[in-house]
Amino acid sequence: RPGHGDYSFFKKFKIYDYRGGGRISGRETISRVAASAVVSELIKPIEIKVYPVQIGEICVSEIDHNFSNELSWPDKITFPHLIAYLDAIKTEGNSVGGIVECSIVKIPAGLGDPVFEKLDANLAKAVISIGSVKGIEFGDGFKAAAAKGSENNDQISNSGFITNHSGGILGGISTGQEIKFRFVVKPTPSIKLKQSTINSKNEKVELKLEGRFDTCIIPRILPIAKAMVTLVLADAVSYQKLVSGDELNLYDYREALDKIDEDILIALKRRLKISELIGAFKKSNQLPVNDLNREQELLENLNKKADQLGLKRSSVQQIWKLLISDSKEIQ
Numbered sequence: 542r543p544g545h546g547d548y549s550f551f552k553k554f555k556i557y558d559y560r561g562g563g564r565i566s567g568r569e570t571i572s573r574v575a576a577s578a579v580v581s582e583l584i585k586p587i588e589i590k591v592y593p594v595q596i597g598e599i600c601v602s603e604i605d606h607n608f609s610n611e612l613s614w615p616d617k618i619t620f621p622h623l624i625a626y627l628d629a630i631k632t633e634g635n636s637v638g639g640i641v642e643c644s645i646v647k648i649p650a651g652l653g654d655p656v657f658e659k660l661d662a663n664l665a666k667a668v669i670s671i672g673s674v675k676g677i678e679f680g681d682g683f684k685a686a687a688a689k690g691s692e693n694n695d696q697i698s699n700s701g702f703i704t705n706h707s708g709g710i711l712g713g714i715s716t717g718q719e720i721k722f723r724f725v726v727k728p729t730p731s732i733k734l735k736q737s738t739i740n741s742k743n744e745k746v747e748l749k750l751e752g753r754f755d756t757c758i759i760p761r762i763l764p765i766a767k768a769m770v771t772l773v774l775a776d777a778v779s780y781q782k783l784v785s786g787d788e789l790n791l792y793d794y795r796e797a798l799d800k801i802d803e804d805i806l807i808a809l810k811r812r813l814k815i816s817e818l819i820g821a822f823k824k825s826n827q828l829p830v831n832d833l834n835r836e837q838e839l840l841e842n843l844n845k846k847a848d849q850l851g852l853k854r855s856s857v858q859q860i861w862k863l864l865i866s867d868s869k870e871i872q
């Protein structure tokens with residue numbers, strides 16, 4: 542299907558999942574929504590609203606969150622035009638995308654980090670990880686390109702920021718203002734119109750898809766985007782709680798330890814996988830499994846790192862001797 546992930550998925554995995562594409566189908570997002578429901582308590586009292594502001598050529602004229610409808614379109618005035626427009630696109634057998642806005646309020650200042658866990662970077666990754674999302678802008682976003690510094694800077698008064706061009710995040714850290722971002726959703730790839738493509742034998746074919754398709758994916762994307770934002774904020778809130786040391790109890794410390802243990806286990810699994818690959822490489826190149834020089838070098842490097850980190854050399858050596866022995870076993 543042109544526009545879908547089938548081509549690149551097939552190039553990577555050499556299979557085509559007939560169930561709508563498998564992992565490249567929007568179906569995978571159900572787990573994200575379920576996960577967010579589990580952690581939603583953690584982010585209280587933060588409130589997240591996600592709503593469309595443009596679908597195809599139709600733009601919202603005035604946002605009204607009290608106007609409820611099946612498309613979650615927040616504008617009574619343009620709603621009839623939108624319905625007529627989508628009907629026409631559907632009759633044509635075509636699809637459209639649009640722009641979705643997210644507003645996060647009652648968020649404290651101080652969530653996020655200046656380099657590796659920037660709040661805007663984490664939100665961007667989470668939202669763009671949803672199939673068919675192609676871009677994101679925070680605050681004034683791309684409009685900032687034409688603004689002057691004097692116009693773009695949010696002046697600060699005794700009672701807080703006077704404007705919010707930044708979208709509530711500065712230096713990767715929440716300012717405490719409303720966080721606002723918009724993201725663009727491309728038109729649904731599956732359409733009923735004839736399209737040119739190839740089959741798995743690289744033969745040119747004409748594709749005419751049948752069945753039920755979403756004219757626009759946006760109504761389905763809204764709860765997923767809210768779920769992804771909830772997950773990112775839950776991480777940021779939990780992390781901030783840990784580093785600030787405020788209101789921590791034994792349960793919080795144990796939870797943090799459990800998370801670190803899980804990370805260690807995942808790293809061990811990855812280490813073993815690489816050892817297996819090294820074993821296969823050694824076998825096909827007739828190299829011995831034992832390489833005492835390399836082992837020596839590894840243990841010496843670990844000693845140096847242990848010293849830098851203030852860890853006990855003897856403990857580190859003990860752990861790695863075990864790991865090396867496990868690796869040799871599978872090689």
Ligand SMILES: Cc1cc2nc3c(=O)[nH]c(=O)nc-3n(C[C@H](O)[C@H](O)[C@H](O)COP(=O)(O)O)c2cc1C
Pocket residue numbers: 544545546565566567568570671672673674727729730731732754755758761762765
């Ligand atoms: C909830 C959801 C539902 C989707 N439904 C469809 C669909 O019915 N038909 C379709 O062609 N694409 C659908 N998509 C989009 C594809 O999954 C996506 O475009 C495809 O995986 C290619 O990825 P990319 O657009 O991010 O490059 C859906 C995506 C999501 C998140």
